[in-house]
Amino acid sequence: MRKWLFFGAFFGLTAVGAGAYGWHMLEGDAALREIFNLGVEYQMWHALALLAVAWLSTRCEGRAAKAVTVAGWAFAIGIVAFSGTLYYFSMTEELPLVGLAPAGGILLILGWGALMWSALARK
Numbered sequence: 001m002r003k004w005l006f007f008g009a010f011f012g013l014t015a016v017g018a019g020a021y022g023w024h025m026l027e028g029d030a031a032l033r034e035i036f037n038l039g040v041e042y043q044m045w046h047a048l049a050l051l052a053v054a055w056l057s058t059r060c061e062g063r064a065a066k067a068v069t070v071a072g073w074a075f076a077i078g079i080v081a082f083s084g085t086l087y088y089f090s091m092t093e094e095l096p097l098v099g100l101a102p103a104g105g106i107l108l109i110l111g112w113g114a115l116m117w118s119a120l121a122r123k
Contacts, residue, residue: 003072004053004054007075008047008050008054009047011050011076014043015044016044018039018083018087019044033090035086035090038086039082039090042083042108043079046078046079046108046111049111053072062123063117067115070111071110071111071115077104078105078111082104082105082107084104085097089101
């Protein structure tokens with residue numbers, strides 16, 4: 001539970017910081033600012049999802065608990081891959097690694113699917 005609470009709070013905190021940076025410091029191409037802000041938005045939503053994972057991790061057992069853990073890792077890694085790629089691209093106009101953003105997006109989707117599975121696996 002503690003790690004998911006920590007990750008949720010960390011990603012929430014850094015999303016607020018990134019949003020402030022994007023609003024006040026990013027200049028130039030409006031499309032690049034929009035890409036940066038999309039990263040902020042996805043990061044914040046999934047930070048909140050990690051808080052739900054923290055809560056659920058205290059209430060699930062067995063297969064449901066395993067699914068919640070899968071969701072937590074998928075959200076955490078997905079945030080770094082998806083939002084991190086959008087941040088990097090919007091500031092450098094280069095991709096850090098081709099396919100990293102879609103892979104991050106797939107992990108975010110997998111996280112939501114794992115949460116669905118945890119609901120079905122609960123006794």
